[in-house]
Amino acid sequence: MRRDTQLWLAGSIVVAIAVASVVVINQRAQISDQRESLDQQSLLTAELKERSDEAARLRQQETNFALQLKALDAEQARNAASAAADQASQAASEQRAQERQRLEAQIQDLKVQRERLARQTACTQIQTGLRSAERNGDETQTKALQERWNATCTSG
Secondary structure, three states, X not given: OHHHHXXXXXXXXXXXXXXXXXXXXXXXXXXXXXXXXXXXXXXXXXXXXXXXXXXXXXHHHHHHHHHHHHHHHHHHHHHHHHHHHHXXXXXXXXXXXXXXXXXXXXXXXXXXXXXXXXXXXXXHXXXXXXXXXXXXXXXXXXXXXXXXXXXHHOOO
């Protein structure tokens, strides 16, 4: 029986080695699966980080574009205000030019009136002097005032 025991012991050892080999193979498979799972998680984490970075970059671009849009809107508003001011300025300038022409015409009319008044005053003085000279019988004075009257008061 000893031989049977030895055979049985040898068979048990072979079975134990086979079981241990199966356990080791299963553990290696589990380790390999875990490594593969970790690699997939690492890849997924890296991909998620890339997507997060891309989303942050896109948000930053959106913010930049929004700021540029606000700047363009502000510039357009300034340009519109400037154009309105230019139109108002041009209208005011045209109005000032018309006012200037009106004032120049009035000044010219006043000069003509003043010259006419001065001439009328001079003529009145000449006429008064002429009548006085005629009453006094001063022919020289009368003749001089008559010539002055003709030169000053009979033309235009």
